[in-house]
Amino acid sequence: DTGVSQDPRHKITKRGQNVTFRCDPISEHNRLYWYRQTLGQGPEFLTYFQNEAQLEKSRLLSDRFSAERPKGSFSTLEIQRTEQGDSAMYLCASSSNLDRVRYEQFFGPGTRLTVL
């Protein structure tokens, strides 16, 4: 399988705990994105990396959220001191900028977070 993979697929945690999600992009893609999706809504952009550099962050990414892509390959998204409002599907996507015209983001299956 050469698509975007995410781990875990589901996470249940108690309020106040820290959680970390992992995303492995399509192997030749140098761009990686995190989105959050709540029930009945479209995905909302959180942040984006080109290689290991974090180039864009949304105001949705509060100081409890941190994302890393240390070697320009996989990425992690950590949420500290989780709140019930953090319950959502966290989606990762990847793309390549080698073609300056085409622009297509491919999504992984998501991590469903439930904060009790």
Add this chain to the structure above:
Amino acid sequence: GQQLNQSPQSMFIQEGEDVSMNCTSSSIFNTWLWYKQEPGEGPVLLIALYKAGELTSNGRLTAQFGITRKDSFLNISASIPSDVGIYFCAGRPGGSEKLVFGKGTKLTVNP
């Protein structure tokens, strides 16, 4: 912030019927994309549009990038039961790499 207005919110159709849905915005977008999402899964890319006026097909799906760059539509011809899902439009604003998504159109196809 930028918002996409996607309509209709839901559609209930009979197998074999054609479907049309659209997305509008008050802002200009440089790229329009259409995705389909099924329960518990991530969005799957259907069609990408890069130039104003562009009309692109993918099998029974046809999408167009509006001339004003503020809208796009998706048509599905001769619907089948496996077309069931939520269809999202997404636009990429100039100067950004993020995608802005609509709220989705939920499609139900009755056999």
